[in-house]
Amino acid sequence: MTVAVRSFAKINLGLYIGRVRADGFHDLRTVYQTIAWHDLIRVTVGRGRGIEILCKDPRVPLDSSNTCYRIAERVMDEFGRKGIVTVEIEKRLPVQGGLGAASSNAVATMMGLERALKKSLMGATRLRIAAEVGSDLPLFLIGGTVLGVGRGEEVYPLPDLAAGAMVVVTPEVGVSTPQAFGEWDEVMRNAEAAELRSEAGRSARSTRTEQRSVATEDQLTHLGGSDRLVEVGRVLSSWLSGLPNAGAPARGGSRAGSLLLDLVRTGIENDFEKVVFPQHPELRDIKRALERAGARYASLSGSGSTLYGLFRSRAEAVKAAGRLRKRGVTAVATSTLTRRAFERKSLVASRE
Numbered sequence: 001m002t003v004a005v006r007s008f009a010k011i012n013l014g015l016y017i018g019r020v021r022a023d024g025f026h027d028l029r030t031v032y033q034t035i036a037w038h039d040l041i042r043v044t045v046g047r048g049r050g051i052e053i054l055c056k057d058p059r060v061p062l063d064s065s066n067t068c069y070r071i072a073e074r075v076m077d078e079f080g081r082k083g084i085v086t087v088e089i090e091k092r093l094p095v096q097g098g099l100g101a102a103s104s105n106a107v108a109t110m111m112g113l114e115r116a117l118k119k120s121l122m123g124a125t126r127l128r129i130a131a132e133v134g135s136d137l138p139l140f141l142i143g144g145t146v147l148g149v150g151r152g153e154e155v156y157p158l159p160d161l162a163a164g165a166m167v168v169v170t171p172e173v174g175v176s177t178p179q180a181f182g183e184w185d186e187v188m189r190n191a192e193a194a195e196l197r198s199e200a201g202r203s204a205r206s207t208r209t210e211q212r213s214v215a216t217e218d219q220l221t222h223l224g225g226s227d228r229l230v231e232v233g234r235v236l237s238s239w240l241s242g243l244p245n246a247g248a249p250a251r252g253g254s255r256a257g258s259l260l261l262d263l264v265r266t267g268i269e270n271d272f273e274k275v276v277f278p279q280h281p282e283l284r285d286i287k288r289a290l291e292r293a294g295a296r297y298a299s300l301s302g303s304g305s306t307l308y309g310l311f312r313s314r315a316e317a318v319k320a321a322g323r324l325r326k327r328g329v330t331a332v333a334t335s336t337l338t339r340r341a342f343e344r345k346s347l348v349a350s351r352e
Helices: 067-079 101-117 123-133 177-205 209-224 229-240 255-266 273-279 281-292 314-326 339-346
Strands: 002-020 026-046 050-055 084-090 145-149 154-157 165-169 297-300 307-310 331-335 347-351
Touching (some): 002 339, 026 339, 067 101, 084 101, 101 123, 165 281, 165 314, 273 281, 273 297, 281 307
Antiparallel strands (some): 002 347
C-alpha cells in the first residue's frame, strides 16, 4: 500500500534560549504554530527488507542520516515487521530553513507507515520515538498552537489560535544552528562576566564588609538560579493569558487580529535574532521589509534563515508577497493552521 501524507511546516512564535543542560542541549521556551505550507510524503511498504529514501532535491540526504529513514527504522522495529519501506519526499519547503521540514517529514512518514501497515502505535510510544529522532518532532504529532519546553521536545497543546494570513520568506542564506547556539553562549558568557565585574567594582568601593558580602551573594544566586527563562515564563504567561477564548471572534475584530496585537504589545521575540542578524544582516533587512510591507509582527523562525510576517488579511499577505518577490526575494503567502485543520488535511490518499 502507498500512503500520501501532507507534511506541514511550523513557525516559532517567540523562542527563548536558556542555559546548557547536563545532556548538552539548551533549555528552550517557545510557542510552535503549524502553517499550511507543506511537503508531500509518499510511503510504500513492499516485500523484502530495507529502507529507501527518494527525493529529487540534491540537498536531502538519502541515507540513514535522513530523519525519515531513522523514524521508519524505529517504527518497523516497534511493530516487529519486515518489508521494504520506500519514502518519497516531494520537496516544497526549504531545507534547513527553520520551518521544521525534516522533522515534519519524519512524523508524516510515521503516520504513513501506520496507515500502510494498518496498525497504530500508542500515543506515548509515538512521542517517545519522535523525541528520540529530534527535538521538534513531537509538535507535529499535535499540530496547531503548541507550547514547547525542555529542548523543545516537551510539548503541550494550547488553545488553538484562529487561522491567520502570513508571508514566509526563504532567503538563500545558510544558518548553522549549532553555530548559532555557540554564538549565543558566547554572548551570555560575556554579559555575565561584565555583570560580575560591575558588581565587583561596586563592592570594592563599599566601606561596609557586610554590604559587600550580601551584594556578592545576591549576584551569585542570580547567576546560578534558573536563569532568564523565569522571566520568559512571565512574558509567555502574559501573552498566553488571552488564549482561553482563542478561535472565537474578539470584539472589534478576529482572534487572529487580536493575536497580532498581543504579540506586538507583549514583545515576544526570537533570541536567535540577536546572534544571527549580526552575522547575516540581509536577514534583518528582510524582517524590516516585511514590516514595511504591512506585517503587524515579523520574526525569524527557529534559527533561520526563514522569516515570516503575520498580516491582517489574505489580500494583504498576497500583496506583500508580490512586493517582496519583485525585490528578488522568495516569498510565499500562506496561513497558520489550526489543530483541527492539521489533522483533517494531513492524510491525502492511500492506494493498494
